Amino acid sequence: MTAPLAHDFAQHLARDRRRSDHTVRAYRAGAERLLGFLQAHWGGPVDRARLCAVEAADLRAFLAQRRGEGLGNASAARELSAVRAFLSWAGAPAPRTRGPRVKKGVPRPVSPGEAVALAREVADEASEPWIGARDWAVLLLLYGAGLRIGEALGLTGAVLPLGETLVVTGKRNKVRIVPLLPAVREAVEAYAGAVPWSIARDAALFRGAKGGALSPGVVRVKVRSARATLGLGERTTPHALRHSFATHLLGRGADLRQLQELLGHASLSSTQVYTAVDAAHLLDVYRHAHPRA
Template sequence: MSLISPAARDALQAWLKGQRALQGAADNTLDAYARDVSEFLAFMAEHKGAAQGIAPLLRLTLPDMRAWMVFTRSTGVGPRTLARKLSAVKSFFRWLSEREGAEISAVLAARAPKYQRKLPRPLTEDAARAMIETVELQHSDPWVAARDMAVVTLLYGCGLRISEALGLDGRDAPLPDVLRIVGKGGKERVVPVIAAARMAVAHYLAESPWPKEDDLPLFRGVRGGRLSPRAVQKVMERVRAQLGLPASATPHAMRHSFATHLLSAGGDLRAIQELLGHASLSTTQAYTSVDQARLMEVYDRAHPKAG
């Protein structure tokens, strides 16, 4: 931070504070923003030969932006990460330009290289069921087996992120017909809970040696602490090896499978967006994929040809 001027540092902190208060940005997001913009400001100080105050920053040119992007790529950063960093920088500069009443067209004109969006591949419905059933066979201790099955059933049956499932506390059980989930950025959504998930959690609690307490984790590790995501990832790694499933069969793929199977069954895209907790519909469109033949079948039913 020594390469960053006090004025720029103060501006960065004020912007981050606003992102937390007004946008509800999560801690991890704010940490990434702070790191990305700090690296940008430090580069510009080196590039220009001196720490850049607010006025010099607002005079940056498109060649300055390109120099930063070339340097960032040279450190081994891929196009997807560069796009994320550029987005953070632009967001900071938009805020700065509004505060200062200045034009920042050069910063906004910078374009990150295109990249191919990677999507987790969904499991087939049969593979998803086999995953849940086989997870239960992985541990000799009945309560651990029941716990792992309950977690994976929640991921697939309710479309929860693994952090959301493992963030549940004792007060959330017995599971109701609908759960209020606080997801990324503090965004709250209502998620229907299927009967299989309610039964799986009830079975786990009946088997668990740890008493259910409102303020303690619902899903416990063997020592009683909150179950870690890595423990779920490891059991799924074993299962996918046994079932011959690809490495893409991860906990997150269960959530992706939930969305894909709903869509392929004729589910409404906006309803699925709400269930997943996506801020924008475009995220859901990229996240869910069904084969073209299925889409055409739905289209033909909805728009029968006259005559």
């Protein structure tokens, strides 16, 4: 019964919920993993009736197994979200189980895995595939290109077709050129090909559900919901993705002047804040990893 249940769940997500192909694959895989675990855990076949017997201890054991396979906090939280959705669809009340939490401490950048998981969670929860493509593209611009949310949403159709760089107008109308990673460029192009309205050169590139310019508040609300699902801290905001872009570049050898240009800071002192963040993060890693710390 396990394969038909997961298949029917995937059909429901695609047909009734109109979820993206990525979401359907990820949630189906989560359902199959849960069913396989329960079959071994209980020593027998699992059907809808048996799913109603799932208890919090069963979910904790399942998550413990997945964590033992190397899942990080954000990925484990997404797995829990998938199995909760599956149990709800099957008519089985999901037991109250707290998801993994990211430990709070010194301010730190969002890790690459957490940034991608956050963007993917926001995109997966979109009501329409094109909206999911839009949200994915916007958040990749913040994390992969270091844009402010206002800069990303201020882009117009004039940036299309995209090249290897992007001309961005920032604060005080300061213009800068930002290199585009292939993944970021592909995300924006995928959105541009999916949006149901034509994009004029002088019109907003990113559109809201009714066709107007996308509001920053919409993005912030989506990120707030996704970080709760993933167990990420309150500091995980759209602007935190830009901070992470800066901190990760600094940690990989970019100098402050280069970073100043990429971020569009008017003064070097604005960029120097990232040295403190990076030092705090490194100190935290040192204290937890060094045998004599």
